[in-house]
Amino acid sequence: MALLLVAGLLAAxxxxxxxxxxxxxxxxxxTARIAAGILICASALPLLGFLFSSAMCGRYEFPPISSSDxxxxxxxxxxxxxxxxxxxxxxxxGQHWEGFFAHLFGKRxxxxxxxxxxxxxxxxxxSWTDDRTLLIRYPSDFRNPAEFSCQSQWxxxxxxxxxxxxxxxxxxxxxxxxxxxxx
Numbered sequence: 001m002a003l004l005l006v007a008g009l010l011a012a013x014x015x016x017x018x019x020x021x022x023x024x025x026x027x028x029x030x031t032a033r034i035a036a037g038i039l040i041c042a043s044a045l046p047l048l049g050f051l052f053s054s055a056m057c058g059r060y061e062f063p064p065i066s067s068s069d070x071x072x073x074x075x076x077x078x079x080x081x082x083x084x085x086x087x088x089x090x091x092x093x094g095q096h097w098e099g100f101f102a103h104l105f106g107k108r109x110x111x112x113x114x115x116x117x118x119x120x121x122x123x124x125x126x127s128w129t130d131d132r133t134l135l136i137r138y139p140s141d142f143r144n145p146a147e148f149s150c151q152s153q154w155x156x157x158x159x160x161x162x163x164x165x166x167x168x169x170x171x172x173x174x175x176x177x178x179x180x181x182x183x
Contacts, residue, residue, distance in 0.1 A: 003050035010043035122171035
């Protein structure tokens with residue numbers, strides 16, 4: 001929403017610069033109109049940023065899977081930018097705040113992305129084998145090997161990524177409601 005506000009302010013300023021000096025001397029009028037042209041062109045950048053970051057793309061966040069001690073959580077998420085884009089699925093691993101900090105900052109502490117793959121997020125299965133080991137099962141027939149990454153450790157937590165042959169008739173999870181960018 002901030003990008004849309006910036007674009008509107010730049011456009012309004014450029015319109016004001018165009019019309020205010022219309023009865024001024026030729027040099028002031030020319031300078032103000034050049035500045036107005038630059039500002040109107042610059043207002044297109046935040047408008048495009050708004051369209052591509054929030055209006056067009058949505059984020060699906062699946063429910064987090066907590067470790068048995070409840071201190072860690074793993075969550076599958078999907079960035080969806082429409083029909084012309086492929087899947088961008090990831091697994092975020094993070095710690096939970098407890099006590100006073102949970103009330104002050106929310107339950108999630110810092111987290112990091114430990115796994116990415118260009119595949120349907122409903123086919124990614126997360127489970128904790130123990131308090132310090134996360135097992136990620138993913139479809140091994142992904143189309144874009146450049147988008148695949150699996151981080152084997154994060155702050156002492158072991159991450160195991162195991163590929164499997166998916167059954168496209170049975171999804172592991174169902175899509176949660178979409179969350180739009182900055183709206």
